[in-house]
Amino acid sequence: MTDTLPPKSVASTTARDASRALPDNAIEISGLTKTYAAKGKGAAKQALRGVDLVVRRGSMFGLLGPNGAGKSTLINILAGVVNKTGGEVRIWGRDIDTHPRDARAALGVVPQEITADVFFTPIEALEVQAGFYGVPRDERRSQELLEALGLGDKANAYVRALSGGMKRRLMVAKALVHNPPILILDEPTAGVDVELRRQLWAYVRRINAEGVTILLTTHYLEEAQELCDTIAIVNHGEVVACEPTPTLLRRLDTRNVVVTPETPPERLPELAGFEVRPRGNGAFAVTYRTGHSSVEQVLGAVRACGITIRDIATEDPDLEDVFLAMTYGDASRRDPTRDR
Ligand SMILES: Nc1ncnc2c1ncn2[C@@H]1O[C@H](COP(=O)(O)OP(=O)(O)O)[C@@H](O)[C@H]1O
Ligand SMILES: [Mg+2]
Known part of the structure; x- marks a missing residue:
């Protein structure tokens, strides 16, 4: 039913500037730094230490790293909810400093924390979101999105009656109401049971096959290796590896x-x-x-x-072993003063 959806999404997002060819890269990040200011007794925290990253259009890209690596910080900078300290970011060819609205319109973001508006039913939540993005009524496909994410029969349910996994899939539906060509998922399997996880991945794979670029973060190597064509490993705010998955696995x-x-x-x-x-x-x-x-x-x-x-x-190996292997013999990466 939603078969025509992602190509349309890519097309509609670029309709405004039809003269412009699709960008080769969905996301380009260079020299990205973030230092959270000191708060009370907490010292300043350097969460990103100069990240260079390119996510090619059409990719299913995995940002893999342990807790505290800086994954959510990076995602939140893309989403516009955290201000970067330095560096440059282009989303769908648009600089987030000079064209913040256009840049963000190309994104659907599913944040790490589950947030559900308890005042709306799922169908209302999607309609409100579509209104927020200015999607014309005849182009809305709220019910279709709910069906695609296995929530068709929950369209008019109380949101507080939904399980964690259902709420997360509702968040995915919300992120897609404006047909963004890029979908970002921050730790999407947290709190999702196995069956729902399988459905979520099936859907994400499908829209990726239909042209939507996917960027997801995870701290599970297995998950990244099963889903992603390219994996970047982040540790202590640095990208320590970024390669096509088979190449990376051979190194790991x-x-x-x-x-x-x-x-x-x-x-x-x-x-x-x-x-x-x-x-x-x-x-x-x-x-x-x-x-x-x-x-x-x-x-x-x-x-x-x-x-x-x-x-x-x-x-x-678990992720810790992977990092040891990645950084083996590279003393500069083993700064004992860094917190873990
Ligand atoms: N709002 C904040 N204020 C201060 N420090 C933060 C804030 N958010 C994250 N951090 C710190 O930045 C580092 C990276 O965090 P985060 O981006 O959430 O990592 P990840 O998503 O990979 O687990 C961590 O050390 C975390 O404690
Ligand atoms: Mg995180």
Whole structure:
């Protein structure tokens, strides 16, 4: 039913300046910095330290990073709810400093926090939003959007009766009422159950296939790798990697071997070429790169330290391991004075 929707969205957003070709890049960010001012006893916080990023038109782009990395700060600057400290941002070819309204009209943003207006039913909420954006009545498609997001039968429900996942999908519908060519989702799976998450992703994939550029943030590597064609990794306000997903995954070929020694060693063994971290009760995790070494080599290195192995287990890397692997050997990225 909404099959014609995203191409129309791209077209209608650009109708005003039809002479202009579609931009190659949906979003261009250069040298973006943000320092939150000191408040009370809280020190000033540098949340973005000079971010360069390009999101190509049509991409499903993942901004991946742990909590506190600066993802929401970046999204909120794009959305116009946080002021940047420095740097430049162009959205759909328009500079947010010189053409803020045009730039923002190209975006639909679903913020990290679930906000639901309890005074409106879902259908009313969409109509109000459409009015806010000046979408003419005959171009509105509120019911269609609700159906597409699996909320068709909730059109006239009390919003407070909706589950967290439904509220989030209602937020997605609201973000799309003005047919923006770019949809931004900040941690969209927080508080969403598995089934609803699956539906949400199916819908996001569909509109992406139909031409809408998607930028999403997540702190789950798995989620980013399943959905995104390109992934940027952000840590401590910096982009530490930005690559097509398959390229990145090849670089992130790390695994852990968790070793439980017969008797706990007095101190953590140092194994050349491997990251070693304690796991409690004398056990420790050794991170190795599958392309470079093998479990056999890890175990050999452990035994060479005089440790008798009682048990081993292998694990896939979590995000922390990924960052270690990404920044391995790059001392400049390991500033111990940084808070985590
Ligand atoms: N309004 C704010 N005032 C002060 N510091 C903030 C504010 N918002 C975020 N921060 C800080 O900026 C850093 C980045 O936060 P955020 O952008 O929310 O990261 P993420 O979304 O990746 O978890 C964190 O250290 C956070 O505490
Ligand atoms: Mg966030």
